[in-house]
Amino acid sequence: MERENQTEADNFILLGFTDDPDLQSLLFGLLLAMYLVTVLGNLLIILAVISDSHLHMPMYFLLSNLSLADIGFTSTTIPKALRNIHTHSKGITFAGCISQVYFFVLFGCQDNLLLTVMAYDRFLAICHPLHYVVIMNPRLCLLMALGSWLVSVLGSLPETLTVLRLSFCTKLKIPHFFCDLPEVLKLACSDTLINNVVVYTVTIILGVFPLSGILFSYSQIFSSILRISSAEGKYKAFSTCGSHLLVVSLFYGTGLGVYLSSAATPSSRMGLMASVLYTMLTPMLNPFIYSLRNRDIKVALGRVLSKMVPLSESVEAHLS
Template sequence: MFVWGSQVFNNMDPENQTHVAEFLLLGLSEDPQLQPVLFGLLLTMYLVTVLGNLLIVLAVSSDSHLHTPMYFFLSNLSLIDICCTSTVVPKMLLNIQTESKAITYAGCLAQVCFFFIFVCMDNLLLTVMAYDRYVAICHPLYYTVIMNPCLCVLLVLVSLLISIVDGLLHSLMLLRLSFCKQVEIPHFFCELAQILKLACSDTLINNILVYLLTILLGVGPVSGIIFSYTKIVSSILKIPSTGGKYKAFSTCGSHLSVVLMFYGASIGVYLSSAVTDSPRKTTLASVMYTVVTPMLNPFIYSLRNKDMKALGRLLSRVAFGPSCITNLRTKWTVQILKLLL
């Protein structure tokens, strides 16, 4: 039985397949006693992520001193981090609050599409930022000429276009698949690899597409980042003074930290899925690049950059100050989360 939108086509054993109206997300834990703790922790992390990245966007847009290519890309990265986290976390919070594991078929496909768009955009923006740092350090005299506003906007738009094509390809290819009665996804969001495991029809084309796009949009940007930082390190080592070396490194230290976190978490998810059969371990590793990394990005950039240290102190007060959330499990929380979805 094939599922195409709301259409059902019978061509396989009806005992093994059924119309898929929804999937079940098993989440981070099935222990009922852990649900309130997970809800409070995830909601706090989500609010800090949204607030921290939103403050960076507002700071960059309102301060004329920050109207430079580096901060232009940073503000776009912060905006994408908000969108990426919002694709996953609100639905997970709503399921915990309502004690439901369900996500509709259409909602699952939409989540796959937007998740790939924002993760790919994150990946490409980090590559663009590496190129920006390469030009700034290796060709400082030509920096303003090369990294002009038109090129900066063009790089962001091209990255967005590529990301949209990537997300649409993955989600549209899922429409050709049929699914068995077992529709439990051992994850906290509709992760593509887990969905493909539930399919009863042939997934060869889907797997080929995954590997091909991973090579193009994974290996390519990583190679670009490695090349940029190889040139950057080579140029920094040629600087005679220690102070000059430190100043040059400080301009790219924050970006390098975020790159290591993002790709380290992504590689961790891949390795955990390759070396273990436990979906739970893979799920916990996925939390790093879907929740933790976007939350830490504002702190890394603001605390390591003298132009944004005031914002860093504000973020610290927001994260570690008295909590303003007095009752997490109320009907108002559910309504807010529904509006976010």
């Protein structure tokens, strides 16, 4: 089939959640609240790590990178969804759709890789505590963080660039609130074999392999914890990785839920709601999980907030 003229078919239609005006108003308020909480919570984590010298450690440095990736992950999809609901528009340009695909894959890969690096950090801290400071030095920590960003940036290109070779049918309706790559590929009129091969290859390299590393790290961690004789020692060792384990479970649990729901009932409302959990709930809850379970983070956040309150009061007084 001949390729559509790009100027004639450069708009996709994001069907979103619902056409009911009352539900759209409720949905707009809910999404906006969740987005603001996500951005504010993760920004506070980043500010706390930067401003408090007690948090200048590998674990917290990696956590600040995870918060940055979560802000980018959420900002890739939600602002456009909010704009479409507010303007009662469902369109997105071809360039905008491709950009969403790229950055969604980029920040998703970055979350995945950072969680893997953080699992390695916890593995060293629990299984090799005497060598931890030597192995997990600032230089290695910085290189691993930069490496994860570089791999994510480059690893997202093949999936995105191969979309550009496709021709699309005239009915460019995506049953989603953002340009999800599998849904975009379903609209192609040309052969998507190469695209599917690229998607599966990237998923294995940047998804399955890192997950395998996380599972191996935690198998060693649990093995080490079980060898500790005292209950207090076991609790202390487990508490150092409890927050990360909870975040990993949430990230992969919701991601797996999206995959299973879409495989069982393609383009269903269940898959759409599962995607909300994956794209919104996990980035929003991460700051709460780490701050509520970590005394150092809570103390640092208290200092940041105490500095912000007098600053806001002085600005108010100056304006008045």
